[in-house]
Amino acid sequence: MKDKILKILRDSDDYVSGEKISDQLGISRAAVWKHIRSLRADGCEIISATNRGYLLKHADLITTEAISDGLNTEFIGRNIFYFAETDSTNNRAKAEHDAPDGSLFIAETQNGGKGRRGRAWTSPKGTGIFMSLLLKPDIPPEEISRITLIAGLAVCRAVGNGAMIKWPNDVVIGSKKICGILTELAAEDDMISYVVCGIGVNVNTEKFDDELAERATSLLIETGRKQKRAEIVRKILEEFEVLYKEFLQNRLDNILPEYEKRCVTVGREVSVVYRNKSVSGKAIGVTADGALIVDTPDDKITVNSGEVSVRGIYGYI
Amino acid sequence: MKDKILKILRDSDDYVSGEKISDQLGISRAAVWKHIRSLRADGCEIISATNRGYLLKHADLITTEAISDGLNTEFIGRNIFYFAETDSTNNRAKAEHDAPDGSLFIAETQNGGKGRRGRAWTSPKGTGIFMSLLLKPDIPPEEISRITLIAGLAVCRAVGNGAMIKWPNDVVIGSKKICGILTELAAEDDMISYVVCGIGVNVNTEKFDDELAERATSLLIETGRKQKRAEIVRKILEEFEVLYKEFLQNRLDNILPEYEKRCVTVGREVSVVYRNKSVSGKAIGVTADGALIVDTPDDKITVNSGEVSVRGIYGYI
Numbered sequence: 001m002k003d004k005i006l007k008i009l010r011d012s013d014d015y016v017s018g019e020k021i022s023d024q025l026g027i028s029r030a031a032v033w034k035h036i037r038s039l040r041a042d043g044c045e046i047i048s049a050t051n052r053g054y055l056l057k058h059a060d061l062i063t064t065e066a067i068s069d070g071l072n073t074e075f076i077g078r079n080i081f082y083f084a085e086t087d088s089t090n091n092r093a094k095a096e097h098d099a100p101d102g103s104l105f106i107a108e109t110q111n112g113g114k115g116r117r118g119r120a121w122t123s124p125k126g127t128g129i130f131m132s133l134l135l136k137p138d139i140p141p142e143e144i145s146r147i148t149l150i151a152g153l154a155v156c157r158a159v160g161n162g163a164m165i166k167w168p169n170d171v172v173i174g175s176k177k178i179c180g181i182l183t184e185l186a187a188e189d190d191m192i193s194y195v196v197c198g199i200g201v202n203v204n205t206e207k208f209d210d211e212l213a214e215r216a217t218s219l220l221i222e223t224g225r226k227q228k229r230a231e232i233v234r235k236i237l238e239e240f241e242v243l244y245k246e247f248l249q250n251r252l253d254n255i256l257p258e259y260e261k262r263c264v265t266v267g268r269e270v271s272v273v274y275r276n277k278s279v280s281g282k283a284i285g286v287t288a289d290g291a292l293i294v295d296t297p298d299d300k301i302t303v304n305s306g307e308v309s310v311r312g313i314y315g316y317i
Numbered sequence: 318m319k320d321k322i323l324k325i326l327r328d329s330d331d332y333v334s335g336e337k338i339s340d341q342l343g344i345s346r347a348a349v350w351k352h353i354r355s356l357r358a359d360g361c362e363i364i365s366a367t368n369r370g371y372l373l374k375h376a377d378l379i380t381t382e383a384i385s386d387g388l389n390t391e392f393i394g395r396n397i398f399y400f401a402e403t404d405s406t407n408n409r410a411k412a413e414h415d416a417p418d419g420s421l422f423i424a425e426t427q428n429g430g431k432g433r434r435g436r437a438w439t440s441p442k443g444t445g446i447f448m449s450l451l452l453k454p455d456i457p458p459e460e461i462s463r464i465t466l467i468a469g470l471a472v473c474r475a476v477g478n479g480a481m482i483k484w485p486n487d488v489v490i491g492s493k494k495i496c497g498i499l500t501e502l503a504a505e506d507d508m509i510s511y512v513v514c515g516i517g518v519n520v521n522t523e524k525f526d527d528e529l530a531e532r533a534t535s536l537l538i539e540t541g542r543k544q545k546r547a548e549i550v551r552k553i554l555e556e557f558e559v560l561y562k563e564f565l566q567n568r569l570d571n572i573l574p575e576y577e578k579r580c581v582t583v584g585r586e587v588s589v590v591y592r593n594k595s596v597s598g599k600a601i602g603v604t605a606d607g608a609l610i611v612d613t614p615d616d617k618i619t620v621n622s623g624e625v626s627v628r629g630i631y632g633y634i
Binding site: 187 | 433434457458459461462465485486499500501502503504505506507508510621622623
């Protein structure tokens with residue numbers, strides 16, 4: 001019924017009276033009002049005016065139907081777990097790890113979202129994408145970091161607007177972060193049981209708190225336009241599937257050239273922790289294994305992981 | 318109170334009457350009986366005879382007290398979760414992964430014990446050791462298989478009686494399996510969150526079912542003597558701690574010579590799956606990374622993991 005009301009509002013350029021909706025669908029005015037309230041909770045911006053009725057100003061649903069409608073993938077996101085609120089979608093995916101390969105876990109808001117190394121990740125309701133993919137690749141545990149890389153590339157392709165990857169697991173526009181990725185792994189000996197790839201994207205955030213504003217941005221801030229989150233989710237899922245299949249076939253071989261082009265870290269001065277020491281140098285590329293190559297005054301080193309500061313990004317000067 | 322009754326029985330070479338116990342401890346005869354029943358459930362073999370009382374024939378407890386008493390470790394097994402029955406100790410450890418590094422999870426029986434690749438692992442009550450260690454090593458995910466190797470070596474040292482390692486994760490006496498190891502891993506990107514190392518040892522099993530009898534043995538069958546499981550658990554914990562600390566310091570460098578000597582696989586004809594093909598050859602050693610080196614008619618190959626059949630072991634002829 002909610003979907004039918006949404007369709008009526010979508011099909012109209014002007015206000016639709018509650019009476020008209022109630023007549024058309026054969027439900028009470030109170031029921032119409034209840035569904036309108038529910039649509040608003042799902043992320044629809046619906047204006048109501050006395051004697052005029054309801055006007056859909058912006059429908060930004062990320063419900064199962066909103067995402068599935070027009071999704072062009074084979075298995076990524078074909079099975080969707082939607083949460084109005086949850087602790088973190090990564091936790092939900094881990095708890096449901098018997099769900100099919102490619103299952104999507106998505107929430108309007110997370111009350112326990114987290115980033116790398118247990119850092120908190122704020123998840124304001126209705127403006128962001130907080131999603132996790134459950135994956136069951138037949139790869140050894142050491143290749144998990146490549147999943148993060150291809151997820152970053154998928155997000156870049158999906159959000160456009162000059163998005164670049166800050167190696168290994170952030171996506172930036174200009175010098176500010178628009179997306180973070182946290183990949184988790186469960187393995188038995190040498191065999192991956194499952195991987196959970198969590199992706200958080202700032203979409204329609206209007207403003208960040210002072211401290212965060214220096215480091216974070218959103219698609220709304222960058223483009224000046226409200227975005228439809230379901231569309232972006234679909235694009236991420238579609239781009240991810242293409243890259244993931246390619247990865248399972250040929251690892252990073254064919255992906256690397258685009259990755260390096262999209263990697264804001266490459267070509268810049270960086271500061272990395274290497275063998276427990278802070279080392280500075282110029283990032284000059286990424287290896288076939290996804291490691292960062294840094295040209296330091298002493299030597300060329302490859303960094304597999306960890307904290308990297310990039311000059312000019314997030315206020316590192 | 319149970320412990321006090323156990324002490325009275327332990328200190329006596331002959332039957333002790335229920336009356337004497339009840340007088341000595343100031344509890345009712347019914348209470349004595351209740352505790353005796355509970356001690357039996359914990360694995361004590363207590364005979365009772367009319368007009369004579371109770372005789373402790375064999376005390377084989379693996380309760381927290383039984384294991385802690387005389388345990389000489391710094392952090393391995395200092396924190397113990399004991400279960401009369403549970404699904405699997407690996408599952409318990411994963412569920413309690415915020416517990417301290419080195420925590421031990423041990424059960425009298427498991428109703429959902431499992432081996433590699435989801436195979437069932439039978440856990441007969443009161444005769445085996447079903448234990449898992451929760452570990453939080455600061456190592457990359459790809460080193461997880463080394464934990465299995467050092468656990469195997471710890472078990473070999475602890476059980477003695479010519480126990481050898483069948484690479485990578487079984488311990489055998491002669492041609493039959495006495496122990497299986499299943500190591501599981503949770504990681505965030507390049508950082509291990511925690512490792513659960515599950516160890517199952519056949520200790521006082523008197524007889525295996527026909528099918529299993531060809532492949533499995535127990536310490537009782539091999540030595541003709543009932544063993545005290547708590548003693549073996551303590552030895553495993555102590556040997557594991559020594560090897561684990563050495564591993565965290567120097568990886569396998571100093572462990573490898575003993576490992577190769579104790580590895581029944583090395584020097585034998587083996588059949589392995591390599592690049593999706595079954596390949597036969599002679600196992601000639603183990604690399605510093607813990608991989609098996611196999612000399613095949615075509616080439617020397619190193620096998621990181623997976624299924625290995627060893628001629629002469631478990632009926633592979």
